[in-house]
Amino acid sequence: MDENKLEGAAGQGMSGMEKLGLRVSSMINHPVAQIQRWVTIHRLDTDGEREWKEVIGLLSETDGIDMAYNEDGSVTLRWEACAEEDRPVEVIERVEEVAPF
Template sequence: MAIPKQQSKPVEQQEISGVERLGLRISSMINHPVAQIQRWVTIHRLDTDGDREWEEVMELLSETDGIDMTFSDDGAVTLRWEMSLEEERPVELVNAEPAPF
C-alpha cells in the first residue's frame, strides 16, 4: 500500500517593515551578553536604514526611560543604561544541593 505524499503548503513570507528590521537589529545589539555586562552599545546607521525609519526608532529610544543617548559626529548613536532594580537583587538559591561532581 503506497503512502500518499503530503502536499507541502506554500510558506507565506511576510515582509517586515524597515522600522521593524531596524528595531530587531538594535534590540539584538542591546540584548547581546557583552552589551548587557558593559551596559552600553554603539549603533551605526547602515546604508539600508532609511531616514524615516532611523528617525522613528531614535525617537522611540529617546522616549524610553533609563536610556541615555549620545550622538556622534559620524552618525553613530551610543546607548547607555543603568542596572535595573531587578538586576541589583542577589540571587537566592532555595534548597540548593551540591553539584554531583
Template sequence: MANQADKKEASQTEMTGLKRLGLRVSNMINHPVAQIQRWVTIHRLDSDGDREWEEVIGLLAETDGIDMERNEDGSVTLRWEPIADEDRPFVVKDEQLLGAAPF
C-alpha cells in the same frame, strides 16, 4: 493562480525597513555583552532610511532609563543602569503553573 499565491505569500513575509531596523537595534541592546557592559553603539547602515532611522532613534530618546549620545560619525551610543531585582518582571517558566488556580 500560482503566481498570485506566490506574490501574496512574499508580501506577507516581507519585512519593512522600520521593522528590520527595530529588530536589529533590539538585538543589539539585548545582546549578552551589551547587557553586561550596559551600553551599545548603534551604527546606521546604508539600507536604513532617513524616516526609519529618525523614528527608531526618537523612540529610544523618549524611553525612560536610556541615556543617548549622538556621536560625530552619526552613530548613537545608548547607556542604561541595571534594573533592580524588585523592578524586574516576573516570568513563569513552568507551564503547569500557568494553568487554572487551584482555589
C-alpha cells in the same frame, strides 16, 4: 543558492522599520551589551532616514536610556541596571531528609 536571493526571501515580508527595530533590539539585548550596559548603534546604508529618525525618537523617549550622538553619526545608548538585576543572587541549599523507613 545566491546569498542575495536568500537574504531577500527571508526579509520579504518585513518593512524597513521592522528590520531596523529588530537589528537595534538585537544589539541592545546582546549578552555583552547587557553586561556592559551600553551599546553603539550605527545607521546602515540600507536604513532609511525616516526609519532611523523614528527608532532614535522612540529610544529617546524611553525612560532609563541615556543617548550620546557621536561624530560619525552613530548613537551610543547607556542604561542602569534594573532593580531586579541589582539584587544579590540567593542560593538555596537543599537539605537531604532521612527517609522514614
